[in-house]
Amino acid sequence: xxELKPMSNPAPASPExxxxxxxxxxxxxxxxxxxxxxxxxxxxxxxxQAASNAVRWGLLVDATKxxxxxxxxxxxxxxxxxxxxxxxxxxxxxxxxWIRKLELQDPLTQMETNLPMMCQHCAEPxxxxxxxxxxxxxxxxxxxxxxxxTCIGCRYCMMACPYKARSLVHEPLNDTQKPDVPRGIGCVExxxxxxxxxxxxxxxxxxxxxxxxxxxxxxxFGDMNDPESEISKRLRELPTKQVRADxxxxxxxxxxxx
Amino acid sequence: xxxxxxxxxEGSSLKYxxxxxxxxxxxxxxxxxxxxxxxxxxxxxxxxxQIVWGLPHVFAVFxxxxxxxxxxxxxxxxxxNKPMYKPLAPLSAILALALMLGGLLVxxxxxxxxxxxxxxxxxxxxxxxxxxxxxxYSGFFGLVGVYLWTMLDRSVKTYSKAAGTAAFxxxxxxxxxxxxxxxxxxxxxxxxxxxxxxxxIIMSFAYGLAIYLMVxxxxxxxxxxxxxxxxxxxxxxxxxxxxxxxLYFVVVQHMTSLYFTKFHAVEAFILRDGGIFxxxxxxxxxxxxxxxxxxxxxxxxxxxxxxxxIACALIILGGIVQMYVTIxxxxxxxxxxxxGLIEKSSFFDGEVHSYTPxxxxxxxxxxxxxxxxxxxxxxxxxxxxxxxSLDDATVAKLEH
Numbered sequence: 001x002x003e004l005k006p007m008s009n010p011a012p013a014s015p016e017x018x019x020x021x022x023x024x025x026x027x028x029x030x031x032x033x034x035x036x037x038x039x040x041x042x043x044x045x046x047x048x049q050a051a052s053n054a055v056r057w058g059l060l061v062d063a064t065k066x067x068x069x070x071x072x073x074x075x076x077x078x079x080x081x082x083x084x085x086x087x088x089x090x091x092x093x094x095x096x097x098w099i100r101k102l103e104l105q106d107p108l109t110q111m112e113t114n115l116p117m118m119c120q121h122c123a124e125p126x127x128x129x130x131x132x133x134x135x136x137x138x139x140x141x142x143x144x145x146x147x148x149x150t151c152i153g154c155r156y157c158m159m160a161c162p163y164k165a166r167s168l169v170h171e172p173l174n175d176t177q178k179p180d181v182p183r184g185i186g187c188v189e190x191x192x193x194x195x196x197x198x199x200x201x202x203x204x205x206x207x208x209x210x211x212x213x214x215x216x217x218x219x220x221f222g223d224m225n226d227p228e229s230e231i232s233k234r235l236r237e238l239p240t241k242q243v244r245a246d247x248x249x250x251x252x253x254x255x256x257x258x
Numbered sequence: 259x260x261x262x263x264x265x266x267x268e269g270s271s272l273k274y275x276x277x278x279x280x281x282x283x284x285x286x287x288x289x290x291x292x293x294x295x296x297x298x299x300x301x302x303x304x305x306x307x308q309i310v311w312g313l314p315h316v317f318a319v320f321x322x323x324x325x326x327x328x329x330x331x332x333x334x335x336x337x338x339n340k341p342m343y344k345p346l347a348p349l350s351a352i353l354a355l356a357l358m359l360g361g362l363l364v365x366x367x368x369x370x371x372x373x374x375x376x377x378x379x380x381x382x383x384x385x386x387x388x389x390x391x392x393x394x395y396s397g398f399f400g401l402v403g404v405y406l407w408t409m410l411d412r413s414v415k416t417y418s419k420a421a422g423t424a425a426f427x428x429x430x431x432x433x434x435x436x437x438x439x440x441x442x443x444x445x446x447x448x449x450x451x452x453x454x455x456x457x458x459i460i461m462s463f464a465y466g467l468a469i470y471l472m473v474x475x476x477x478x479x480x481x482x483x484x485x486x487x488x489x490x491x492x493x494x495x496x497x498x499x500x501x502x503x504x505l506y507f508v509v510v511q512h513m514t515s516l517y518f519t520k521f522h523a524v525e526a527f528i529l530r531d532g533g534i535f536x537x538x539x540x541x542x543x544x545x546x547x548x549x550x551x552x553x554x555x556x557x558x559x560x561x562x563x564x565x566x567x568i569a570c571a572l573i574i575l576g577g578i579v580q581m582y583v584t585i586x587x588x589x590x591x592x593x594x595x596x597x598g599l600i601e602k603s604s605f606f607d608g609e610v611h612s613y614t615p616x617x618x619x620x621x622x623x624x625x626x627x628x629x630x631x632x633x634x635x636x637x638x639x640x641x642x643x644x645x646x647s648l649d650d651a652t653v654a655k656l657e658h
Contacts, residue, residue, distance in 0.1 A: 153370015
């Protein structure tokens with residue numbers, strides 16, 4: 001039997017090597033982890049994959065829960081998308097407003113209703129019909145957007161929109177712009193259903209998040225094509241209306257309590 | 259048929275160059291106005307997110323509508339074979355081109371991104387009336403240009419009728435397109451009707467002819483060429499018919515809307531409660547633009563040239579006011595998203611929107627008018643567009 005080297009006296013491993021292996025493993029872990037995590041959370045789609053018409057993003061507005069005087073959805077939209085709140089604008093009449101609180105009153109019964117008004121993301125959007133360059137377009141997943149690069153600022157879409165949802169950027173923009181929300185002077189813009197958040201996989205809009213955070217729960221965002229989604233379930237239960245339903249535009253924003 | 263001698267105007271007098279310089283100055287003002295608007299953005303204009311189309315659109319649409327109407331005199335000559343109108347045709351064609359140019363310039367220079375005009379020429383959405391108009395305007399330049407060529411060049415004179423007919427049909431389609439810019443808008447109560455297309459056509463007849471008559475009379479008066487009453491009386495009678503037709507269309511449109519309860523509020527706004535818009539409608543569009551000119555043209559006053567000129571000026575003024583009421587009045591009235599309910603918001607929902615035009619807007623619009631007249635003044639100097647004489651004897655010979 002050959003003589004064994006005593007186990008108690010192994011060749012000492014180099015401390016440098018050990019540190020290197022440790023650091024390399026940690027670095028690899030750091031590099032891979034976000035990807036792994038992203039795959040976990042990403043209902044959002046990869047950049048090279050087109051938006052799908054299997055999905056129809058929409059909002060349910062419960063006007064019975066929308067609080068008088070609360071402006072949280074508007075503030076959240078302004079913060080998320082980088083447009084100056086109208087109160088802070090030097091030119092209030094010309095300031096863009098992607099979303100606004102609308103106060104309604106029935107002159108006969110005095111009944112008051114509050115609700116947020118924004119782009120209704122029509123399935124048949126008049127703004128897309130009239131846009132001469134095709135800058136105004138509807139994504140396969142139902143989100144109506146303006147292509148910042150081909151909008152010539154003719155404002156025909158603003159003439160066509162029955163909801164006055166669109167704004168022209170009337171003046172040079174300050175530096176509050178967000179990197180993933182391109183805006184610019186002379187172009188028309190409106191609510192994007194927080195498309196950057198949707199594509200990131202957040203699964204919610206800034207307005208709806210803010211409304212929930214304030215405890216009102218008047219806004220619910222989701223996929224109206226998915227029968228199992230929260231919004232679809234609620235839409236099945238609650239009586240809802242489309243604003244100016246007579247135009248038959250098939251809106252992505254549905255209201256309860258109007 | 260007697261032949262007519264066409265001759266360029268000499269255009270070397272001080273008066274000619276003063277007129278040229280005066281118009282040039284307004285073109286310069288227009289350019290400066292555009293530069294200011296482009297530099298600062300639309301924030302310096304009276305336009306906002308409620309009144310999105312302002313005074314520049316009023317001028318632009320008026321000029322474009324008048325342009326197609328100015329071609330009418332030529333159409334009567336070539337399409338309907340009226341020999342008396344033949345010597346009047348070349349001026350008619352050049353005026354049509356010049357007015358179209360002026361109108362289009364105002365339209366494109368009022369874009370939020372006028373530097374991106376090339377995008378409008380390379381990206382098309384064929385469901386958009388604007389896209390159709392891009393082709394209609396370009397085609398208009400092409401067809402009227404060819405038509406003018408057939409009138410000026412003897413070697414291609416045989417094609418004049420064909421070119422004239424094509425230009426005539428095209429201009430009808432073009433004004434249909436201009437009216438449909440508004441007619442195809444579903445959102446606003448005062449738009450969204452097929453009435454607007456034929457109404458714009460008949461308006462173009464009136465506005466275009468009024469401008470034509472003023473330019474013709476001025477050109478002949480200032481160059482000392484004889485212009486007989488035969489031409490003037492024939493054209494002024496035609497003008498009276500056009501103005502009466504405009505009035506008819508306006509009455510029918512409002513009567514129809516008044517019948518429907520859902521339009522009562524917006525009709526009340528224009529006809530009774532709209533403040534400046536109501537005043538502009540009744541005083542500007544109806545009285546100044548239609549009633550007074552009709553009285554002048556149809557009464558014995560219409561036999562005097564000065565009064566005919568006054569009637570033309572009133573029709574033009576009334577036409578601009580009509581565009582103001584049609585374009586801005588319709589936007590001033592709030593969108594009715596929740597019928598029967600009172601609406602209030604930070605975005606001026608539920609309230610009548612006010613609009614005060616700014617100087618740059620006014621000068622951009624006037625610049626378009628100036629460039630149209632400047633082109634005409636220059637064209638009659640370099641091209642043989644005007645007959646040396648249009649006295650009654652010369653004109654009478656044409657008809658025999």
